[in-house]
Every structure is written in structure tokens, then in C-alpha cells.
Amino acid sequence: MSDTARSIVEPGKRAKRVAGLVVAAYALVTLIPILWIVGTSFKSPNDAIAYPPKVFFEPTLEGYVNVFTTRSRQSPEYMESLPPPETWYDKLVRQRNMVITGPSRFGDRYLNSLIIGFGSTFLTVVLGVLAAYAFSRFRVPLRDDLMFFILSTRMFPPVAVAIPLFLMYRELGLSDTHLGMIILYTAVNLSLAVWLLKGFIDEIPREYEEAAMVDGYTRFQAFRKVVLPQAKAGIAATAIFSLIFSWNEYNFAVLLTSGNAQTAPPFIPLIIGEGGLDWPAVAAATTLFILPVLLFTVLLRKYLLAGITFGAVR
Amino acid sequence: MSTPKPQAPRPRRRGFSDRSLAWFFVGPSVLLLLAINIFPLVWNIYLSFTNYAANRPGTPVRGMGTRNYERLLSQEDVWESLQHTAHFVTWSIALQVLLGFGLAWLLSRKFRGSGLWTTLIVLPMMLSPAVVGTFWTYLFQPQIGIFNAIVGLFTGTTEFSMIANPNLAPWAIVLVDTWMWTPFIMLICLAGLNSVPRDLYEAAEIDGASSWRQFWTVTLPMVLPFLMLAVLFRGIENFKMFDMVNELTSGGPGSVTELANIYLKREAFEKWRTGYAAALAVILFVTVFGFANIYVKVWNAVKQR
Numbered sequence: 001m002s003d004t005a006r007s008i009v010e011p012g013k014r015a016k017r018v019a020g021l022v023v024a025a026y027a028l029v030t031l032i033p034i035l036w037i038v039g040t041s042f043k044s045p046n047d048a049i050a051y052p053p054k055v056f057f058e059p060t061l062e063g064y065v066n067v068f069t070t071r072s073r074q075s076p077e078y079m080e081s082l083p084p085p086e087t088w089y090d091k092l093v094r095q096r097n098m099v100i101t102g103p104s105r106f107g108d109r110y111l112n113s114l115i116i117g118f119g120s121t122f123l124t125v126v127l128g129v130l131a132a133y134a135f136s137r138f139r140v141p142l143r144d145d146l147m148f149f150i151l152s153t154r155m156f157p158p159v160a161v162a163i164p165l166f167l168m169y170r171e172l173g174l175s176d177t178h179l180g181m182i183i184l185y186t187a188v189n190l191s192l193a194v195w196l197l198k199g200f201i202d203e204i205p206r207e208y209e210e211a212a213m214v215d216g217y218t219r220f221q222a223f224r225k226v227v228l229p230q231a232k233a234g235i236a237a238t239a240i241f242s243l244i245f246s247w248n249e250y251n252f253a254v255l256l257t258s259g260n261a262q263t264a265p266p267f268i269p270l271i272i273g274e275g276g277l278d279w280p281a282v283a284a285a286t287t288l289f290i291l292p293v294l295l296f297t298v299l300l301r302k303y304l305l306a307g308i309t310f311g312a313v314r
Numbered sequence: 315m316s317t318p319k320p321q322a323p324r325p326r327r328r329g330f331s332d333r334s335l336a337w338f339f340v341g342p343s344v345l346l347l348l349a350i351n352i353f354p355l356v357w358n359i360y361l362s363f364t365n366y367a368a369n370r371p372g373t374p375v376r377g378m379g380t381r382n383y384e385r386l387l388s389q390e391d392v393w394e395s396l397q398h399t400a401h402f403v404t405w406s407i408a409l410q411v412l413l414g415f416g417l418a419w420l421l422s423r424k425f426r427g428s429g430l431w432t433t434l435i436v437l438p439m440m441l442s443p444a445v446v447g448t449f450w451t452y453l454f455q456p457q458i459g460i461f462n463a464i465v466g467l468f469t470g471t472t473e474f475s476m477i478a479n480p481n482l483a484p485w486a487i488v489l490v491d492t493w494m495w496t497p498f499i500m501l502i503c504l505a506g507l508n509s510v511p512r513d514l515y516e517a518a519e520i521d522g523a524s525s526w527r528q529f530w531t532v533t534l535p536m537v538l539p540f541l542m543l544a545v546l547f548r549g550i551e552n553f554k555m556f557d558m559v560n561e562l563t564s565g566g567p568g569s570v571t572e573l574a575n576i577y578l579k580r581e582a583f584e585k586w587r588t589g590y591a592a593a594l595a596v597i598l599f600v601t602v603f604g605f606a607n608i609y610v611k612v613w614n615a616v617k618q619r
Contacts, residue, residue, distance in 0.1 A: 011423040019420035027434040037449045051457045127343045134339035153351040157554045159578045160595030164354035187350035248442035250557040265444045297440045301433045309505035
């Protein structure tokens with residue numbers, strides 16, 4: 001690199017350093033809320049409501065124990081009569097004059113989020129890639145109208161669709177079921193998936209399939225053996241998006257599920273109510289819930305960022 | 315640059331014809347969208363003309379004509395909720411555009427470590443809005459909340475409450491949304507900035523354009539279509555806002571943060587005035603759809619330029 005003339009095309013050293021400092025400062029400020037919640041999950045309930053807020057504290061796993069258990073308060077006499085605690089978490093709970101009475105519902109809700117997230121992602125990718133391929137390669141009648149129709153389903157206010165969906169699911173016996181939520185999230189994700197995947201498939205030269213078909217592949221074989229492997233990046237990006245969307249979704253979950261198929265997002269706020277103001281437990285649940293997404297984002301940022309900007313570049 | 319070549323005779327193909335395969339490929343998606351999106355929407359329109367109440371399925375449904383709509387438009391709460399929505403959408407997007415574009419502009423200088431910082435900045439938008447709303451209630455707590463503690467460092471008071479004070483609550487939801495979604499605008503703008511061909515800048519420089527002029531005549535016109543698209547996406551999403559605000563303030567205090575969709579949810583699922591709520595849903599949908607259509611026309615005009 002030459003340092004003869006300072007130009008806008010290649011910003012000077014100082015311009016770069018200033019930009020770096022400002023961006024780093026913004027990034028650090030923007031991370032405070034997330035770090036603070038993760039930190040709070042390791043606080044004791046008293047430390048969590050200390051004034052002024054405590055930056056340094058003695059870490060404890062109480063919040064995590066509280067998220068996964070239900071407990072009841074007992075009289076000192078009863079506590080005396082108990083045999084010594086068998087596990088570390090028993091011990092932790094007994095320090096608060098409580099005993100563990102059973103598991104909480106958090107584990108189930110977390111599992112529901114996993115089942116519904118992966119189920120709907122799988123369906124979205126399968127349906128999306130088929131439709132996107134057809135839109136990209138075939139003369140589908142009314143193609144542009146159909147594409148716009150698919151996109152326009154994103155504009156529906158969820159609450160507007162939620163009223164009839166609520167009635168429809170009640171009739172069909174789908175309310176509060178995993179299947180119902182998987183179908184619903186697939187429908188919501190599909191619009192983005194089709195647009196995203198069509199963009200990726202458009203980039204794959206048609207000549208590849210044509211050549212394969214000249215060699216005796218059927219159209220479907222050519223799609224499976226030639227196009228799908230080429231569209232891997234697009235499929236990955238789409239899958240990550242639908243997984244994150246389904247994982248994070250709240251609007252439909254809070255209106256259409258209440259027990260059996262309830263996911264974590266509508267459940268986490270309820271933890272506040274369950275144990276008074278048990279902020280460490282809320283923070284622990286939040287941490288466990290956002291951790292996979294944070295890891296995903298850092299590990300798969302290449303696909304993710306490509307996916308976000310892809311829609312706009314088209 | 316493709317040279318025109320004679321159309322080769324189509325090779326004979328085995329298996330399904332392209333036409334039947336096209337239907338087989340597109341069919342399931344269209345059917346699913348019809349069942350989960352269009353059918354409910356049509357049903358919703360039907361409900362909006364009735365007095366149906368979902369908690370009393372047995373009672374006979376009467377047609378109401380346009381009375382639900384008339385009542386809606388004369389209701390003060392509805393107009394207020396639309397005003398709250400407008401305030402929220404306008405300010406959150408204005409702040410996100412300023413911050414997002416600024417960050418993208420800085421990031422486009424490609425300094426060392428910019429990839430790492432980008433990833434870190436993006437993290438908030440990957441979180442669940444409802445969970446974000448939940449944990450910000452904790453950060454916003456008077457005295458014990460870290461947000462108050464930080465503001466207290468500058469102002470000397472931690473006694474205020476962002477979400478219990480009717481003057482501050484509308485700004486609390488703007489703030490959290492901005493925290494969460496600035497990265498989105500940033501990413502799209504960054505894609506736009508990276509798409510500007512270098513020779514444009516070089517040409518501008520040879521012409522002796524100042525960097526200020528280059529910004530206005532080269533950078534901004536090239537990035538504008540991207541920025542406008544990002545604003546469209548955010549605009550639609552924020553007009554539909556429900557989850558984050560429902561958990562952060564659930565419309566309160568009083569009703570100062572009661573956005574249109576929160577009002578709607580209250581009418582539909584708490585007061586069980588299904589028909590009335592359905593009418594509001596139709597109005598909201600038509601509003602978004604109308605705005606989006608006009609906006610896309612403007613966007614296309616900008617893109618063609």
C-alpha cells in the first residue's frame with residue numbers, strides 16, 4: 001500500500017483509527033445490557049436488588065436452581081428434622097429455609113422451543129427450496145403476482161391473523177399443540193425463505209442442470225444432485241433465519257399456547273410472578289434462552305450477515 | 315456479454331414434465347399460505363362485520379353491517395393508540411437510521427477488527443423481542459436498575475422510572491427498540507456502501523470534488539435505495555409491534571404506550587369483543603398495505619434514477 005496521497009477511496013490511518021474507536025465504543029455500550037443480565041443470573045436475590053447496583057458480587061447458582069425447581073418455604077423446626085442435604089442444590093435451597101418440591105416447567109418449555117423451532121425450520125427449508133426453485137427456473141403462471149402474494153403475507157399484523165387462527169385451531173384441535181405451532185411458524189417463515197432462496201438459486205448457472213439433463217438426469221435428479229449442493233449457503237442462511245425466528249417468536253405463542261406446547265418466550269416473563277421478584281431466576285432463564293442464539297450468531301456470522309443483506313441487494 | 319447463439323433443440327427429458335413439477339414444487343407452499351394466512355384474513359374480514367365473541371361460541375352471530383367500523387373511528391382510544399404507534403414508529407426509525415447509517419459509514423472504512431465489532435453490534439437484534447422487553451424492565455428499575463445507575467452518573471439522580479413515568483415510558487420503548495434494531499439498518503447500509511464502485515469515488519476525486527460533495531453526490535444516492543428498503547422493513551415491523559412493548563410496559567402506565575396492536579389484543583383476547591377487534595385488524599392491515607405500496611412506488615423511482 002502506498003502512502004503518497006490521502007484519498008477518500010482508501011481512508012487515511014487516522015480516519016480509520018477514529019472510526020475504530022467510535023464503533024468499538026458503541027459495541028461495548030450496546031453489550032452492557034446483555035452482559036448485565038448474564039451477570040445477574042449469578043447473583044443472589046439480595047445482590048440483584050442492591051442499591052447502588054453491584055458490579056462485583058459473590059457468584060452463586062441460586063438463580064439457575066430456582067429456574068429449574070419449585071420450592072416451598074418450611075418452618076425452622078421442620079428444617080431441623082430433615083436429614084442432611086444430599087446434593088449441592090438441596091443445600092443451596094435450604095439456606096433459604098426452603099425445600100425442593102419438584103421440577104419447574106422451564107425444562108418443558110425449553111424443550112418445546114427446541115421441538116417447534118427445529119420442526120418448523122425443517123419444513124420451511126423443504127417447502128421453501130422447492131418453491132424457490134420452481135420460481136427461479138420454471139414458467140410459473142402469474143409468477144410475479146405469486147411472489148408478491150408470498151411477500152405480502154409478511155405484512156399481516158400477527159394479531160389480525162391470530163383471532164381467526166385461534167378459532168380455527170380450536171375447531172381443528174390444533175390449539176396448544178406442537179404440530180399446530182410448527183405449521184404456523186412454517187407459514188410465517190416461508191415468505192422470507194422463498195425470497196431468500198430464489199435469490200441464491202438465481203445465482204446458480206442454468207447450464208449446470210442443462211448439462212446434467214443432457215447426460216440423462218431427469219429434471220428432479222438434476223435439482224437434487226446439482227442445484228441443492230450449489231445452494232448450500234442459501235439453505236444454511238435460510239435455516240438459521242427460520243430457526244432464530246421460531247425460537248424468538250412470542251406473538252402467536254402467547255395467544256395460541258398456554259400449556260402443553262408453550263414455548264420459552266411467553267414463559268420467561270411469568271417467572272417474575274411465580275417467585276415474587278426473583279430477578280436472578282429470570283436472568284438465568286434469559287441467559288439459558290439467549291445463549292444458543294448468541295453462539296449461533298458468532299459462529300455462523302458469515303451466513304447470517306449474508307442472509308440479512310441478501311434480501312436488500314436484490 | 316453473451317453472443318447470440320442459435321437455439322439448440324430441446325433435449326428430450328425423462329420424468330415429470332416441467333409444468334407438473336412446477337405445480338408440485340410451488341403447490342404446497344401456496345396451499346400452506348392460503349390456509350394459514352389468507353383464509354384467516356378472509357375470516358377476519360367476515361368477523362369484522364359481526365358481533366361475534368370468541369368466549370361465547372354458542373350465542374348466535376348477528377351481522378352488524380359497518381357498525382364496528384363506525385364505532386372504531388369515533389373511539390378516542392383507537393385514535394390515541396394510533397398516535398402512540400406513530401410516535402413510536404417515527405422516532406425509533408429516525409434514531410435507527412441516524413445511528414445505523416453512521417455506524418455503517420464508519421465500518422465501511424474497513425479498519426482492523428471491524429468484523430469482530432460488527433458481530434458484537436449485531437447481537438441484540440438476534441434476541442427474542444419479548445425476552446428483551448422482560449429484561450429491560452429490570453434494567454429500567456428505579457434505583458436498582460443499571461440504566462438508572464448509568465444515567466445517575468451524569469445527572470445525579472436515580473430516582474426516576476423510565477417505565478412508570480408517563481412522560482418517559484414512550485421514550486423507553488423507542489430506546490429499547492433502537493438498541494435492538496440499529497444493527498439491522500447498519501448491516502443493510504453497509505451492504506449499500508460496499509456496493510458503491512470505487513471508480514465513482516476516483517472519478518469524483520479527479521473532478522476535484524470535496525469529500526463533503528462526494529458524500530452528497532456519490533455515497534448518499536448510491537446508498538439511498540438500500541436505506542429506504544431497510545426503513546420499509548423496520549417500518550412494517552414496528553407498525554405491527556406487540557411483543558417487546560407488551561412485556562416491557564404492556565401499554566402502561568395508563569395507556570401512554572398502548573400501541574395499536576396492544577389495544578387490539580386487549581379488545582380481542584381480554585374483553586373478547588372479537589368482531590370489533592377484527593374490524594380494527596382490518597383497518598391496521600389496510601393502513602400498512604397502503605403505506606407499503608406507496609412507499610415501494612417511491613422506492614422504485616429512487617432506484618431507477
